């Protein structure tokens with residue numbers, strides 16, 4: 001499949017059983033996800049902009065090769081604000097909805113003059129969404145990276161929304177304030193902007209976001225050492241969040257925050273899985 005001439009145009013893939021993913025080439029960006037028989041589970045700002053050099057507000061921005069301002073490069077890296085190539089989109093022989101996208105750079109790429117290749121594979125069926133990001137150093141020098149899948153989860157209201165599964169770990173505020181131990185559910189009372197470090201891969205590190213209404217979403221990941229939990233809080237949202245929108249989402253972001261140096265030809269892979277049907281709705 002060739003890249004659409006308008007990278008911001010949304011494309012939709014559907015699985016045989018009726019799950020759907022909306023995405024666009026700009027940013028290699030997942031814009032929406034609807035599990036089978038469910039409702040939209042990702043939040044997207046009604047006021048977002050899209051275009052060269054612009055980051056979409058909502059969905060799942062791909063953060064690479066720098067998380068936030070933790071390095072000399074552009075905030076949150078270069079993957080989220082430019083057009084990727086769509087390598088394929090449709091359903092596979094199992095009936096899964098699949099989209100594959102690629103972003104490459106070379107020695108002439110600004111502001112990261114380095115040869116690299118990012119691949120994103122998005123796969124949905126039933127109650128599950130998988131997003132796999134691979135980064136490969138195609139240059140001859142080392143490439144040091146951090147990364148995240150900056151997932152905006154839609155909630156009925158942040159009031160009453162609880163994030164569980166991170167108990168026993170340290171939450172380190174991203175503004176440099178002292179860390180605090182997570183000793184119970186994290187209430188989504190913004191401003192909230194913490195990196196919880198040392199999160200286990202897979203089920204052992206599962207995080208459940210439960211708004212008490214829409215049904216919980218469980219997030220597991222592999223290849224990311226941390227989970228960033230972010231909500232800007234009332235009156236502090238970025239300008240491209242629509243009025244009141246900050247009460248409609250919480251970001252839980254599988255993040256690789258310990259810088260990783262890839263030698264020439266080396267790759268890193270991170271995977272996030274979202275699923276519905278766990279937590280209070282399943283338990284109750």
Ligand SMILES: O=P(O)(O)OC[C@H]1O[C@H](O)[C@H](O)[C@@H](O)[C@@H]1O
Pocket residue numbers: 055068075076174193194228229230238251253
């Ligand atoms: O406004 P952005 O550049 O998209 O960043 C949005 C947010 O991303 C992450 O969650 C960071 O931890 C926050 O500090 C930041 O505010």
